[in-house]
Amino acid sequence: MNGAVFGIFGASGCGRGIMPLARQQLIAEWDEAAQLVFVDDAPQADAINGHRILRYDEFLAIPADQRWMAVAIANSRVRETIAGRMAADGILSWSVRSGQGVIMDGVTLGEGALLSPFTCLTSNIRIGRHFHCNLYSYVEHDCVIGDFVTFAPGVQCNGNVWIGDHAYVGAGAIIRQGGGGRPLRIGAGAVIGMGAIVTRDVPAGATVVGNPARPMLERSTDVC
Ligand code: UDP
Numbered sequence: 001m002n003g004a005v006f007g008i009f010g011a012s013g014c015g016r017g018i019m020p021l022a023r024q025q026l027i028a029e030w031d032e033a034a035q036l037v038f039v040d041d042a043p044q045a046d047a048i049n050g051h052r053i054l055r056y057d058e059f060l061a062i063p064a065d066q067r068w069m070a071v072a073i074a075n076s077r078v079r080e081t082i083a084g085r086m087a088a089d090g091i092l093s094w095s096v097r098s099g100q101g102v103i104m105d106g107v108t109l110g111e112g113a114l115l116s117p118f119t120c121l122t123s124n125i126r127i128g129r130h131f132h133c134n135l136y137s138y139v140e141h142d143c144v145i146g147d148f149v150t151f152a153p154g155v156q157c158n159g160n161v162w163i164g165d166h167a168y169v170g171a172g173a174i175i176r177q178g179g180g181g182r183p184l185r186i187g188a189g190a191v192i193g194m195g196a197i198v199t200r201d202v203p204a205g206a207t208v209v210g211n212p213a214r215p216m217l218e219r220s221t222d223v224c
Pocket of ligand 1: 009010012039041073074078111224
C-alpha cells in the first residue's frame with residue numbers, strides 16, 4: 001500500500017459504527033489518496049461495508065510513518081491490550097470524532113478517543129486515553145474521566161463527576177452532578193447499569209443498577 005493508511009481495529013459492531021465517521025473525517029482532513037481499512041486478528045471476510053479488512057500483521061507491514069489506528073472495541077480491557085500492542089509495535093494512535101458533535105472550551109482529550117454523532121463535551125473537562133463516547137452522550141463541565149472509559153449511547157454525565165479507569169456506563173444512565181464542594185466519584189472498573197440514576201459515589205469495581213442506583217449483589221452481564 002502506498003500513502004497514508006488509517007485503520008479501524010475491530011471489524012465487528014463497534015468498528016462498523018465508527019467507520020463512516022472515520023471516512024467523513026478523512027474527507028475533511030486528508031487528501032483523497034489516504035486509505036481507510038478495518039484491522040482484525042480474525043477477519044471473517046476480505047472486506048466489509050466497502051473497506052478492506054487487513055490482519056494486524058498486514059497492517060504492521062505498512063511503513064511506520066504512514067499508518068494510524070483507532071481501536072473500536074467496546075470491551076475496555078481488550079482495548080487496553082490492543083493499545084499496548086500498538087505502542088510496542090510503534091503504531092500511531094488516531095482519534096475519530098464525528099463532525100456532528102460539540103467540544104467546548106478547555107477540554108483535554110487523551111489519544112484514541114472515539115466520539116460518536118450528537119455527543120457533547122462541555123467546558124473544562126479532562127479525559128484520559130481511549131475514551132468511547134457513544135451516540136447522544138454528554139459530559140458536563142469540570143468532569144475528570146480516566147483511561148479506557150466507555151459510555152454506551154445516551155449517557156448523561158453531569159458536572160463535576162470523576163470517573164476512574166475502565167468504568168463502563170450503560171445506555172441511558174444519568175449521573176448526578178457533584179456538589180457541596182466535592183465531585184461525585186465513580187471508581188475504577190465500576191459498571192453502571194443501563195438506565196441507572198446515579199445519585200451518590202460508586203465504589204471501584206461495583207455494579208450499580210436502578211433508580212436510585214444501588215449495588216447489585218451478584219454480577220450480571222445483562223445490565224448494560
Ligand atoms: N478482536 C481482535 N483481536 C482481539 C480481540 C478482538 O481482532 O484481541 C476482534 C474480533 O475478531 C472482532 C472484534 O475485534 O472482530 C470484536 O468484536 P465484538 O463483536 O466482540 O465487539 P464490539 O465490536 O461489539 O466491540
